[in-house]
Amino acid sequence: SKVTIIIDDDRATIIAYPNDDNASLDPAAIAAKLNLYIQSGEAEEWADREATCEVADDEESVFIEEEEALEIWRELPEEIRTAHLDKVPNPDGVMIKPTHNETEYTHESFSTPTESHLRRDPTLLEYDNVKRVHVSQIHDISWKEPVIITNAITNEILAKSGLVDNNRLASIYKEVEVRTGNRETLIDNGITNSKPIILSEALMPPNGDEKNSECGRIVFSPVKELPNDFAEELKPFTDCIPHCMESPIMNKFTLTLAPEGFGIGMHKHKEAMFMLLIGRKKWYMTSSEDLDGDNETHPGFYREKSSHKCIQKEGEILFVPNEWYHEIFNLEYTAGIQALP
Numbered sequence: 001s002k003v004t005i006i007i008d009d010d011r012a013t014i015i016a017y018p019n020d021d022n023a024s025l026d027p028a029a030i031a032a033k034l035n036l037y038i039q040s041g042e043a044e045e046w047a048d049r050e051a052t053c054e055v056a057d058d059e060e061s062v063f064i065e066e067e068e069a070l071e072i073w074r075e076l077p078e079e080i081r082t083a084h085l086d087k088v089p090n091p092d093g094v095m096i097k098p099t100h101n102e103t104e105y106t107h108e109s110f111s112t113p114t115e116s117h118l119r120r121d122p123t124l125l126e127y128d129n130v131k132r133v134h135v136s137q138i139h140d141i142s143w144k145e146p147v148i149i150t151n152a153i154t155n156e157i158l159a160k161s162g163l164v165d166n167n168r169l170a171s172i173y174k175e176v177e178v179r180t181g182n183r184e185t186l187i188d189n190g191i192t193n194s195k196p197i198i199l200s201e202a203l204m205p206p207n208g209d210e211k212n213s214e215c216g217r218i219v220f221s222p223v224k225e226l227p228n229d230f231a232e233e234l235k236p237f238t239d240c241i242p243h244c245m246e247s248p249i250m251n252k253f254t255l256t257l258a259p260e261g262f263g264i265g266m267h268k269h270k271e272a273m274f275m276l277l278i279g280r281k282k283w284y285m286t287s288s289e290d291l292d293g294d295n296e297t298h299p300g301f302y303r304e305k306s307s308h309k310c311i312q313k314e315g316e317i318l319f320v321p322n323e324w325y326h327e328i329f330n331l332e333y334t335a336g337i338q339a340l341p
Contacts, residue, residue: 027055070225074196081185082193088184088265091120091214093298098184100195102213113214113261117329121302123309124282124329130310130318138244143271146285146308146324149317153240153275158315161277163233164335166203166257173230174200178221178255183262190220190264191254203257218264219257223337226255234337241273241339242317250339257335263328266301271322272340274312279334281312285326301327 014030034053078100087095110116118124133141135152162168179194180202186193202219223231223238238253250273256263263281268288274281284306291297297305311331312318320326 031055073192073194078195081195085185085188085193088187089298090184091117091262091298091302093296096184098182098187098193100180100182100185102182102215113216114329114331116214117262117302120299121282121329124302125311125331128310130283130285130308132316135242138242139246141244141246141319143247143319143321145287145321146283146310147319148310148312149242149273149319150315152242152317153237153315157236157240158277160236161314161335164255164257164277166333166335169257170200170203173227174198176227176230178202178219179225180217180219181264182218183215183265186218186220186264187267191222194220205259213259214261216259216261219255220264221255223253223255237275237277237337238339240317241275241337247271247319248341250341252340254338254340255335256338258330258333260330260332263330263334266297266325266327268323268325270340272320272338274318274320274336274338276312276314276316276318276334276336278314278336280314280331281334281336282329282331283308283310283312283318283326284329285309285320285324287321288323288325291325301325 031053038051038053082098082100085098087097090096110119114124130146130148132148132150134150138149141147141149176199177196178199179191180197181190181194185195197217199219202217205213205216223234226234234253234255241250241253243249248271256274266284284301285308286301286306290307291301291305294305306325306327310318
């Protein structure tokens, strides 16, 4: 395995990565061995510090400065970024290892990603059963199931959506570093697994290939990491994220840019809102109770295994409840903002 060690005045944080698919790590066993080494007296530099080694409860238990974390992320070797990830089902249910290399699903007989996905979901372009609520009625929302909030973005603000047009971004902010991934790499803690690329390159097809791929490169970058002038351009949009006493305050914003084809694969997290500024997205959603323990989720998740489906349009904000599984298919180039509490 490969190891990164971060040393503070009185603390060392050890981060270990398996270096191949078959490698496994037992944190408790590693901590026990280190404690035996410390207790043996061979670790002279720690002998008089009453040092102990403990396993962090989860990734959030390990605190390092944000800039230091960014630097570690930038310097990660390519093979390490996704080496720790388990296999996930591709859209056709085949278990595959997430990688930043381009993954191709499209059958040769289909000319576009949308045409290909229609074979999995014949209702792709029409079925929509998610309730739409005008922003003035937001206090009537139960927040127990998905809902689309309309008219939260004024026409004046929506008219500025050209600011996130892919050609403009590639020209104005072409040297800005962004986080990128694809359907598989972004499923499990996608921010951590992301790959740094300059924006002009990120908006181009992988390997410069102009062919239509169902699994294109996705920009998934926290707004707070963007340059100040870029973030300021997005502020009129993030200011439109609605809030009422029954819902959590959404204040962690992520810019999402994606070509036609799959967005992030099926996953779940805290409740979230998704603002769409350009394009159309097909959403598939269902509660954890409906799907937990199901080992054959795809391609059924695009049909009978998702209880809520919708086609999100420009200017709409979709609310996804806490711990609801969801997956996205972009019907064209899309630009939007994810908001988390």
